[in-house]
Amino acid sequence: MGIFSQFVAKIKGQSTADPQDWQELEAELLGADLGPTLTFEIIRSAKSIKGDDAIASLTQILNSHLSAKPRDLIMSNDVTVVMVVGVNGTGKTTSVAKLAAYLKSSGNSVVLAAADTFRAAAVDQLQTWGKRVGVDVIAGKEGAEPASVAFDAATRTKELNSDYLIIDTAGRLHNKSDLMAELEKVKRVVEKTLAVSEVLLVIDATTGQNGIAQAKIFAEAVEVTGLIITKLDGSARGGVALAIESALDIPIKFIGTGEGDTDFALFEPSSYLSGLISD
Amino acid sequence: MFDSLSSKLTGAFTSLRSRGKITSSDIDATCSDIRAALLESDVALTVVEAFIEAIRAKSLAALPTLQSGTNQAQVIFEIVNTELIEILGGAGRRVRFAKNPPTVIMLAGLQGAGKTTLAGKLAKFYADQGNTPLLVASDLQRPNAVTQLQVVGESVGVPVFAPEPGNGVGNPMKVAEQSLAYAKTKLYNMVIVDTAGRLGVDTELMQQVIDIRNVVKPDEILFVVDAMMGQDAVRTAKAFQDGVGFDGVVLTKLDGDARGGAALSIAKLTGKPIMFSSNGEKLTDFDIFYPERMASRILGLGDVATLAEQAKKAFDGEATAKLEEKFARGDDFTLADFLEQLEAMSKMGSMSKLLGMLPGAGAMKKQIENFDESEIVRTKSIVQSMTPLEREDPKVLNGSRRARIALGAGRKVQDVNSLVDKFTAAQKIMRQMRKGAGMPPAMAQGMGIPAGMGAAIGGHQHGGQKGQQLAKKKSKSGNPAKRAAQEKG
Ligand SMILES: Nc1nc2c(ncn2[C@@H]2O[C@H](COP(=O)(O)OP(=O)(O)OP(=O)(O)O)[C@@H](O)[C@H]2O)c(=O)[nH]1
Numbered sequence A: 001m002g003i004f005s006q007f008v009a010k011i012k013g014q015s016t017a018d019p020q021d022w023q024e025l026e027a028e029l030l031g032a033d034l035g036p037t038l039t040f041e042i043i044r045s046a047k048s049i050k051g052d053d054a055i056a057s058l059t060q061i062l063n064s065h066l067s068a069k070p071r072d073l074i075m076s077n078d079v080t081v082v083m084v085v086g087v088n089g090t091g092k093t094t095s096v097a098k099l100a101a102y103l104k105s106s107g108n109s110v111v112l113a114a115a116d117t118f119r120a121a122a123v124d125q126l127q128t129w130g131k132r133v134g135v136d137v138i139a140g141k142e143g144a145e146p147a148s149v150a151f152d153a154a155t156r157t158k159e160l161n162s163d164y165l166i167i168d169t170a171g172r173l174h175n176k177s178d179l180m181a182e183l184e185k186v187k188r189v190v191e192k193t194l195a196v197s198e199v200l201l202v203i204d205a206t207t208g209q210n211g212i213a214q215a216k217i218f219a220e221a222v223e224v225t226g227l228i229i230t231k232l233d234g235s236a237r238g239g240v241a242l243a244i245e246s247a248l249d250i251p252i253k254f255i256g257t258g259e260g261d262t263d264f265a266l267f268e269p270s271s272y273l274s275g276l277i278s279d
Numbered sequence B: 001m002f003d004s005l006s007s008k009l010t011g012a013f014t015s016l017r018s019r020g021k022i023t024s025s026d027i028d029a030t031c032s033d034i035r036a037a038l039l040e041s042d043v044a045l046t047v048v049e050a051f052i053e054a055i056r057a058k059s060l061a062a063l064p065t066l067q068s069g070t071n072q073a074q075v076i077f078e079i080v081n082t083e084l085i086e087i088l089g090g091a092g093r094r095v096r097f098a099k100n101p102p103t104v105i106m107l108a109g110l111q112g113a114g115k116t117t118l119a120g121k122l123a124k125f126y127a128d129q130g131n132t133p134l135l136v137a138s139d140l141q142r143p144n145a146v147t148q149l150q151v152v153g154e155s156v157g158v159p160v161f162a163p164e165p166g167n168g169v170g171n172p173m174k175v176a177e178q179s180l181a182y183a184k185t186k187l188y189n190m191v192i193v194d195t196a197g198r199l200g201v202d203t204e205l206m207q208q209v210i211d212i213r214n215v216v217k218p219d220e221i222l223f224v225v226d227a228m229m230g231q232d233a234v235r236t237a238k239a240f241q242d243g244v245g246f247d248g249v250v251l252t253k254l255d256g257d258a259r260g261g262a263a264l265s266i267a268k269l270t271g272k273p274i275m276f277s278s279n280g281e282k283l284t285d286f287d288i289f290y291p292e293r294m295a296s297r298i299l300g301l302g303d304v305a306t307l308a309e310q311a312k313k314a315f316d317g318e319a320t321a322k323l324e325e326k327f328a329r330g331d332d333f334t335l336a337d338f339l340e341q342l343e344a345m346s347k348m349g350s351m352s353k354l355l356g357m358l359p360g361a362g363a364m365k366k367q368i369e370n371f372d373e374s375e376i377v378r379t380k381s382i383v384q385s386m387t388p389l390e391r392e393d394p395k396v397l398n399g400s401r402r403a404r405i406a407l408g409a410g411r412k413v414q415d416v417n418s419l420v421d422k423f424t425a426a427q428k429i430m431r432q433m434r435k436g437a438g439m440p441p442a443m444a445q446g447m448g449i450p451a452g453m454g455a456a457i458g459g460h461q462h463g464g465q466k467g468q469q470l471a472k473k474k475s476k477s478g479n480p481a482k483r484a485a486q487e488k489g
């Protein structure tokens, strides 16, 4: 029996949970990267739980920190444009490919835009993925401006009338204002042709509390509409995403669980929450 | 959230100071604040608990000597800082060169940690010192990792050994093995092996990197870890230590604003020295690791040294020299200088990050969060609408001049007023700075920094550290499906 269910058993009915049990629960939540603020808040609420409904109450406490916003991809009547953003190395390019494969498998036509014109071989990487999953990749000339690549891609997918355009962007740290301005520009320029329906922020499950700052600043710059949590196949549990949902009301939409194009799934709140606490 | 750590700590020390006499319950309260602060910085829970116990014991031991005087908080702060530096700086050392070249350095770490970029940086760092490194493309997994290394190698002028195309084709162990023979015949004195990213829980890929290790017998295995990493740093570091093993740690993405508590967790847990820091996307953004800087960063007390360095980079040499000259002559700091500085600062990146690096920035949280980058643009337009005389001496700015400037800049008179006020404040600070060195004490105090903390941040290096074994925790997958399978099995 996991710590969580053991714990629940103890606070059921006549609570026999002792300080040690509370400490264990706290350690689980902290160890999952929920961060001290959210953890202490959850423990505080949990301490008021009494009676037989402990499981329901605890689940409800955790659930209350999830965003109530829909988790499906927001669709557009025109080409649905999805921008994928995030700090360096979180898994953006891989997620772009996975999302493309996912959408393609349900019969959609998908085009990718290689708007990371900065990192060495980033365009080649996306092109390799495009071939693998069988979708077209629009890329600019070497050293092209990311906004102009994205603009061309938008114009061409509009002509092609594809179902989706997914834009891969360069990794950037949120505290670099020039790079954030560049990202804003990419979005602005695309929106001359097509509305950007989704801006998905990719958060690496191993990320600690800095994930909150990432989400906050990316959201300010480009109105992030959802999160992709990657690398959940590792030992990290990705709890900072719950802290982000709780603090900023941005819903997690997809999870990445490996390096292959099918290691990707819609976010499922209940298994995520139980993953946070059952060790 | 932005700076709760630093405000918590400054809060803790301020309330201690106001008490006069410190009791053991004050120490308990401070310890619990420090605990929360370290957790917010992503130091792993087990490490935090051990750390807090050490601080508590040392502080209690120091209690008798703390009874008088006003600097008790300072003493406790010193204990905290010293302990941190000791853990972070333990056994600091440089790369060991092989007696018979080539010296082999192998990189290992999670996916996306920054290994390939780091390989390029290391190559440049050692080439600049007169070595002849060879980069080896043994990441044959991630799409176009080989191409990436080739581009990186080309831009630092270091050859890349890449006999296999990658993208799943080729045997990374063979590539590594062949690279040694190649390096020997071509007389490269150093070989830097880039490997694919892998998870700590992936036993198959861990075996692969062990196989590579066994054929190249590296002089140094460097574990590359993202400074943004959270609590999982301990599980992952342990998995790599028990798996392939490593001799040193490199922290990457330190140009971000993560507190980097993972560094403390890993140093404490593995007892391995953190040797380098990687802090930018340019291949020159690389440095040896400074434990004192990291300590104040983890404590949220700002990283003054890094700030100063970045400032030096951003302010172009000429402008800085001009300013220094003016200062030396005893000329006053003018609006024109102010504008020049604002422009340089905007080059340095986000203002909030900059201010966040200042010690005690927590106390200025509001201003920092409300800082509007477009203010620089506005300020510029206002200053540009001034006559040279007005720029030199804002005292001449009467109502009609201000109205004219506002009109010229397309702004309100209030905007002009507020700029002049801010400038006057900055000018005052600059005058104070000229008198004393560094940050004026009034400013430091205004920020809520315990007196003398500046000296503590400047720091000193401590040697010697025992790697402490922490409770082993079994790694399990965060993937619900895999986890279920693991639990069954
Ligand atoms: N195990 C695992 N690895 C992943 C996952 N998603 C991505 N990766 C790996 O993480 C590494 C970085 O992925 P990329 O997609 O290149 O990341 P990125 O965000 O595009 O990186 P930059 O463009 O350099 O900022 C690669 O080795 C990927 O294979 C995941 O869900 N699980």
Ligand SMILES: [Mg+2]
Residues within 6 Å of the ligand: A092, A093, A094, A116, A122, A168, A169, A170, A171
């Ligand atoms: Mg990418």
